[in-house]
Amino acid sequence: MIENRNALKMTSGQTAGGPGHWESPEDPIREARDVVLQLARTINTRRIHLPNNPIYQKFLGELYAKVGSYLARRGTLIFGIHRFEFLYEGEAIYNDSNQSDSLPFRLYKDGVSALAFLRGVTEEELRDFVETIHRGYEVSSAEDDVVTLLWERHFQHISYEVIDNPLEGQAVPEPPAVETLETRVASIAPATAQDLKPEEPLPRESYVLTEAEVEKLREEMAAEATRDMGYQLIDLIYEVLAVQDEMEDYPLALDIMERVIRVFVRRGRFDQAARTLKALRDLERDSARLPERHRALLAEAVERMGEAERVRELGPVLNKGLEGDTTDLEAYLRMLPRRAVDPLLDLLGEVNLRKARRVLCEALVDLIGGDIEVLVKRLDDSRWFVVRNLVYILRRTGSSSANPYLRRTLEHPHPKVRQETLRAMDAIGMARSAEFLLGLLESNDDICRTWALERLAALGDNRAAEPLWRLVRSREFRERSWNDKRAYFEALGRCAPPSMLPAVQALYEKRGWFEKPKDVEMRAGAAIALGVMGGEQAVDLLEQGCQAEETVIREACRQALEGIRRRPGSPRPEPAPVQALVDEGETI
Structure with missing residues (x-):
């Protein structure tokens, strides 16, 4: 097929991807460097030209030829990614320290730590990959980070590794800091006796805060104290719920915990919502030592967390956008009871942001398990993106009972649904x-x-x-x-x-x-x-x-x-x- 043209040889003076043939050098490091240089060149060209530009098309063809030749000779091509470098077998082969344009930095800052091209990669996949990275340069929203854009593509022969907080602990240059109340307060050193006896009096405005700043400081201190008291209250209520003796006010304590979780969810504090729900889940799991009435009330409280009304409260929060890591949100969703599946599926059609829909899909895979009936009854949804996400979840479940339903979605009028269906068919063995x-x-x-x-x-x-x-x-x-x-x-x-x-x-x-x-x-x-x-x-x-x-x-x-x-x-x-x-x- 197409890949057969990758290992052809070049006559003198000809370039890869152009007329004639291209022959990779024998040195694997040099081959890998050629590939990454061509990749950077192609992406930079795309940033200044339209997709149908002949120069861009020529560079794309050369990229395909070089990647294909390497794969034909040596198998999978893997690059490590540091802040400003691409590495091959631990050796730096490409460096670009210009943060605004650097390809390795663009990938690394969004968490991509490794990139691999596998045998069988097509020219279409490489084109889509270049277009995806190009889009990563163009967008400014955190919603469309490079990892999310790559996840959307579901590449068959291009893979990547993601790490959390890639820039943590590293001296990455930051823009000039905006002066805040905290920075102004922190910059005032404690006064000493020597300081209080200057030769000339210091101007009063040099060390006195304005009334507005004092009020702001008081508000922040109160908020911090409230936050600490809130955590202490949660821990205290948990200790009450864990008491083994019969207690008349047990329902009241549970109600407070439920309300606390709902408040955390409405504020987007999914780390604390997950922490509190996990405490309830752990208590339910180890409830054999509790009074029977307490066990029943605890089980009912956990089930209520999956009610449609409560799950719908996630919608406005998710549509505001997700900043940074989504691990806490996914952890919270995975701990919801089974009855939350239908409301979460409803959210797939209501949440506008792809990053949030991706998290919903991943959580639903766990919640659904092998019971796919709840998915297949929704496959006739008129919204193509909903159907595509349902097919994605079907693929992740790995259930062979999805076969007849995938045959149906293969006839869907939208091409992205058909493409996702083909991936699902691959995953569950229909391609055999x-x-x-x-x-x-x-x-x-x-x-x-x-x-x-x-x-x-x-x-x-x-x-x-x-x-x-x-x-x-x-x-x-x-x-x-x-x-x-x-x-x-x-x-x-x-x-x-x-x-x-x-x-x-x-x-x-x-x-x-x-x-x-x-x-x-x-x-x-x-x-x-x-x-x-x-x-x-x-x-x-x-x-x-x-x-x-x-x-x-x-x-x-x-x-x-x-x-x-x-x-x-x-x-x-x-x-x-x-x-x-x-x-x-x-x-x-």
């Missing part, structure tokens, strides 16, 4: 059924067809060979794009038994007096299939094809030969002479 994948080849959706072809190729199931052969020999197939043809022929090569080699060879050798471009593409596709099938006879044909007049035939034969050479135990002939493309703007 050749019959199911063959059925998808009839889809009108290019994404579905490509996905099915890639999985069929990975399966290498001989049962798929005949249906694929009938498809590529149909009259309609001849009119498809070259990229489509190439994908089908590669899948055919991976599935075809040795007995099909003569038929594929005959298609490759078939020529007419007035051969049209579509006919040439069919022959080029057959060459790709021969390269996947392999064998000495295929090698001879492909070597001859490297001298063909048609550019698309030459390129297909070279790609096929490269694939054969990389295959363990396969014939490895000397590389065929490299010829430049006829025209720099010519594509296949």
